[in-house]
Amino acid sequence: MRRVVALSGGVGGARFLRGLVRATDPTGVTVIGNVGDDVEVLGLHVSPDLDSVLYALAGVSDDERGWGRADETWTAFQEAGRLGGESWFQLGDRDLGLHLVRTQALQAGEPLSSVTARLAEAFGVEARLLPATDDRLRTWIDTPDASYPFQEWFVARHHRDEVDRVRFEGEETAEPAPGVIEAIEEAELIVVCPSNPFISIWPILAVAEVRSALERRRVPAVAVSPLIGGRAVKGPADRMLDRLAGGTDPVRVATCYQGLIDVLVFDKSEADAAPGVDNVGVRPVPAPTLMRDEGSATALADVVLACA
Ligand code: GDP
Numbered sequence: 001m002r003r004v005v006a007l008s009g010g011v012g013g014a015r016f017l018r019g020l021v022r023a024t025d026p027t028g029v030t031v032i033g034n035v036g037d038d039v040e041v042l043g044l045h046v047s048p049d050l051d052s053v054l055y056a057l058a059g060v061s062d063d064e065r066g067w068g069r070a071d072e073t074w075t076a077f078q079e080a081g082r083l084g085g086e087s088w089f090q091l092g093d094r095d096l097g098l099h100l101v102r103t104q105a106l107q108a109g110e111p112l113s114s115v116t117a118r119l120a121e122a123f124g125v126e127a128r129l130l131p132a133t134d135d136r137l138r139t140w141i142d143t144p145d146a147s148y149p150f151q152e153w154f155v156a157r158h159h160r161d162e163v164d165r166v167r168f169e170g171e172e173t174a175e176p177a178p179g180v181i182e183a184i185e186e187a188e189l190i191v192v193c194p195s196n197p198f199i200s201i202w203p204i205l206a207v208a209e210v211r212s213a214l215e216r217r218r219v220p221a222v223a224v225s226p227l228i229g230g231r232a233v234k235g236p237a238d239r240m241l242d243r244l245a246g247g248t249d250p251v252r253v254a255t256c257y258q259g260l261i262d263v264l265v266f267d268k269s270e271a272d273a274a275p276g277v278d279n280v281g282v283r284p285v286p287a288p289t290l291m292r293d294e295g296s297a298t299a300l301a302d303v304v305l306a307c308a
């Protein structure tokens with residue numbers, strides 16, 4: 001398999017991608033990353049999902065904490081907090097170095113895709129990492145009591161509020177970043193990573209041209225479910241699926257990507273859900289989907305590549 005496009009959120013996507021670049025030639029992999037989570041903290045532009053992918057592919061992520069960089073220190077962040085600065089969104093010293101470079105580039109007028117490519121090169125990442133869009137696209141969470149910007153709901157409120165609706169500010173005008181549509185059109189396989197459908201993948205699909213390029217694909221598109229036994233490995237995907245899609249079984253994951261996928265890989269412990277997935281026109285592929293380590297992530301990527 002030469003050319004693979006993968007749609008990815010943060011941590012779940014990143015764990016899978018570490019396997020994908022071992023299972024296939026990394027220089028043929030293009031990751032299209034979510035920017036709906038982007039946020040300004042302490043005056044800096046933070047792109048949490050792009051950075052999770054970047055750090056994972058560079059081999060510098062903190063796998064125990066589950067986000068950010070390994071060997072991290074927190075001096076600048078603690079000092080900022082002590083001085084009355086924003087402290088709701090944790091940023092380590094190494095992480096801050098990246099945000100400084102990105103913010104300066106964006107302020108100088110460089111597109112996000114361009115600075116992301118420079119950062120990936122500086123980290124020696126062989127796969128190509130593209131934001132879905134260079135335009136401002138922000139996820140909003142509507143809850144029964146209020147609407148929150150994504151990170152306020154996710155980080156500051158620990159995603160405790162139930163979600164009635166997910167919205168994407170800027171979706172009417174967001175254009176795909178340079179290279180995104182070409183990568184989709186030239187791909188031999190399209191993969192939707194085991195990311196949260198609503199808040200990691202839908203913001204990518206909110207870019208209308210990205211969605212239509214996927215709809216008119218002539219190659220297989222394979223999604224990997226982020227749920228195992230109806231439960232998210234981490235985060236609110238199960239609660240969101242239950243409330244927004246009416247259940248947490250594999251067929252509900254498949255319906256999140258209606259018209260956009262041909263195959264759903266989901267955990268083999270739920271193999272009895274296969275007929276339901278088949279019924280919505282998606283080929284069910286039960287497989288071990290828990291990514292304990294690089295080996296299990298690579299084995300999962302092998303299953304996905306074999307679906308092509
Ligand atoms: P975020 O942007 O950092 O929240 O990350 P993603 O949206 O990319 O990934 C979050 C999803 O990854 C959650 O719904 C988890 O259930 C899922 N996830 C994490 N680890 C695993 C795993 O080992 N296997 C599977 N199938 N899903 C996982």
Ligand code: CA
Nearest residue numbers: 009010037049
């Ligand atoms: Ca995210």
